[in-house]
Amino acid sequence: MIDIDIEELCAWARESGDIALRLFSHARARRKADNSPVTEADVAIERLLVERITARYPDHGIIGEEQTQFDMTKEYVWALDPIDGTASFVAGLPVWGISIGLLHRGIPSMGLFYMPLTNDCYWAIEDRAFLGHQPICVDTKPEQEWHSEDWLAIPSDAHRRLEIDFIGKTRSLGSAAAAICYVARGSALGAVLTYATIWDLAGGLAILKAAGGVGVTLAGQPLDPRPLIDGRALREPLLFGAPGTVDSLRRHIRARC
Amino acid sequence: MIDIDIEELCAWARESGDIALRLFSHARARRKADNSPVTEADVAIERLLVERITARYPDHGIIGEEQTQFDMTKEYVWALDPIDGTASFVAGLPVWGISIGLLHRGIPSMGLFYMPLTNDCYWAIEDRAFLGHQPICVDTKPEQEWHSEDWLAIPSDAHRRLEIDFIGKTRSLGSAAAAICYVARGSALGAVLTYATIWDLAGGLAILKAAGGVGVTLAGQPLDPRPLIDGRALREPLLFGAPGTVDSLRRHIRARC
Numbered sequence: 001m002i003d004i005d006i007e008e009l010c011a012w013a014r015e016s017g018d019i020a021l022r023l024f025s026h027a028r029a030r031r032k033a034d035n036s037p038v039t040e041a042d043v044a045i046e047r048l049l050v051e052r053i054t055a056r057y058p059d060h061g062i063i064g065e066e067q068t069q070f071d072m073t074k075e076y077v078w079a080l081d082p083i084d085g086t087a088s089f090v091a092g093l094p095v096w097g098i099s100i101g102l103l104h105r106g107i108p109s110m111g112l113f114y115m116p117l118t119n120d121c122y123w124a125i126e127d128r129a130f131l132g133h134q135p136i137c138v139d140t141k142p143e144q145e146w147h148s149e150d151w152l153a154i155p156s157d158a159h160r161r162l163e164i165d166f167i168g169k170t171r172s173l174g175s176a177a178a179a180i181c182y183v184a185r186g187s188a189l190g191a192v193l194t195y196a197t198i199w200d201l202a203g204g205l206a207i208l209k210a211a212g213g214v215g216v217t218l219a220g221q222p223l224d225p226r227p228l229i230d231g232r233a234l235r236e237p238l239l240f241g242a243p244g245t246v247d248s249l250r251r252h253i254r255a256r257c
Numbered sequence: 258m259i260d261i262d263i264e265e266l267c268a269w270a271r272e273s274g275d276i277a278l279r280l281f282s283h284a285r286a287r288r289k290a291d292n293s294p295v296t297e298a299d300v301a302i303e304r305l306l307v308e309r310i311t312a313r314y315p316d317h318g319i320i321g322e323e324q325t326q327f328d329m330t331k332e333y334v335w336a337l338d339p340i341d342g343t344a345s346f347v348a349g350l351p352v353w354g355i356s357i358g359l360l361h362r363g364i365p366s367m368g369l370f371y372m373p374l375t376n377d378c379y380w381a382i383e384d385r386a387f388l389g390h391q392p393i394c395v396d397t398k399p400e401q402e403w404h405s406e407d408w409l410a411i412p413s414d415a416h417r418r419l420e421i422d423f424i425g426k427t428r429s430l431g432s433a434a435a436a437i438c439y440v441a442r443g444s445a446l447g448a449v450l451t452y453a454t455i456w457d458l459a460g461g462l463a464i465l466k467a468a469g470g471v472g473v474t475l476a477g478q479p480l481d482p483r484p485l486i487d488g489r490a491l492r493e494p495l496l497f498g499a500p501g502t503v504d505s506l507r508r509h510i511r512a513r514c
Contacts, residue, residue, distance in 0.1 A: 024375075025375075025377075035405065035406070037406070087406060087408075087426070091408065091439070091444045091445075092375070092377070092439070092442070092444050093352070093428070093430070093439070093444075094351035094352060094372075094374055094375050095350070095351060095352075115351075117351055117374050117375060118281075118282075118349070118351050118374060120282075120349070148292065149292070149294070149344060151344075151348065151413065154416070154429075156408065156426035156427055156428060157426065157427075158416070158427065159411070159415070159421040159422075159423060159427045160422075160423075164416040165416075165417075166416060166417075169344070169413035169414065169429075170413055170414075170415065170416045170429055171350070171413060171429045171430070171431060172411075172426075172427055172428045172429045172430075173350070173428070173429075173430070174428060182348070182349070182350070185349070187348045187349050187350075188348075
């Protein structure tokens with residue numbers, strides 16, 4: 001694994017956060033081809049990060065939500081979501097952030113997710129995960145100890161796509177990377193997504209794995225992000241949490257026909 | 258209606274927000290009799306607000322989530338939720354705030370809700386509602402114009418208690434007052450609650466009404482907050498939005514048996 005200067009990466013994320021905060025609450029969205037929103041902030045942040053990364057790591061590829069896609073055959077490829085949670089950002093909701101992942105041969109090996117409004121910076125390299133300077137790890141308690149105050153992060157189409165039988169609370173927050181990071185820090189017991197791309201998964205997945213968590217399909221297969229490297233979306237339910245937790249959760253979540 | 262100094266009230270809310278922010282992310286909760294969490298911040302903020310209100314409005318009653326209850330027979334009674342969204346606050350989630358409502362003969366006539374992390378201050382007196390200095394109003398578009406990017410705020414037990422047939426997104430944010438205020442500003446199309454008390458309703462309801470919205474039961478009856486003045490909880494589904502919106506929403510939301 002190459003050497004990554006995390007302090008420098010955090011500085012880029014904070015610089016990106018400042019751009020976003022200046023536009024927050026009065027951002028205007030236009031619609032992309034897939035009908036998802038994009039703002040001036042998404043575009044400006046992606047441009048900034050691509051500039052910084054190409055200057056510092058000229059031999060690496062980059063894929064970004066806002067159309068960046070080059071040198072995808074390189075050993076190292078960065079996956080960027082300039083604002084993960086653009087719809088929340090536009091709605092004036094506070095859960096959104098800047099997601100930066102580094103793929104090594106397609107596998108997330110470094111991740112950083114920064115939420116400007118809470119000033120939370122999650123990051124991981126290989127098997128060490130942190131929130132700021134604090135090491136983090138997933139909640140590993142077994143199903144018999146789950147209680148009414150435990151919570152799952154669920155997607156915004158859960159009311160249509162999922163049946164969820166869970167004793168605790170569900171929260172739909174509007175950012176896939178945030179959902180995964182709340183699991184990584186042991187705040188959420190687990191997370192469910194019904195839609196995922198490499199740019200909203202790469203950073204969070206590196207952080208989650210380093211925090212002791214995993215991503216699996218509803219059938220229990222390990223989530224393999226490598227086929228997503230060309231930018232395609234995965235549209236099936238995915239579960240995130242401690243290995244024992246996702247095993248148990250699989251029995252409580254069902255895709256609706 | 259008596260004269261209320263909104264600038265002063267905003268200053269109290271910001272002072273309260275500073276207390277909350279100092280404890281955010283490292284707040285420790287204890288459980289109340291009903292198993293809901295309470296932190297040092299909830300208690301300190303309620304104490305501060307009660308002190309300020311009794312000094313300035315000595316003839317008024319006050320009810321607060323953290324056990325304040327006096328002079329409930331007065332013409333004017335303040336309903337306080339020092340942190341609406343305590344569970345979110347403890348979980349490190351950003352949607353929570355300070356809710357202050359003023360009841361005139363049991364009817365919410367003034368409301369203020371302040372979210373420290375976004376610095377959003379919603380407030381209303383009688384028929385004027387604002388976010389900061391900006392007038393706000395609910396989204397009144399008819400059902401045939403609802404689309405996939407519209408969103409409803411739903412409660413954290415929706416997966417157990419509700420069937421929701423809605424074309425757009427659902428978000429569970431962790432604060433009843435915030436849910437109602439996102440409706441009042443026209444960001445959310447509507448909100449659903451399954452649990453409500455006078456302290457988490459009073460402020461938001463005054464703001465929502467002034468922004469052109471209403472609260473109704475699932476059967477379509479106007480929400481009457483007066484029976485809640487003794488602190489009891491209402492445990493039935495409630496809908497919030499523009500009058501036409503809640504009428505339409507009633508056909509899309511069903512309580513589960």
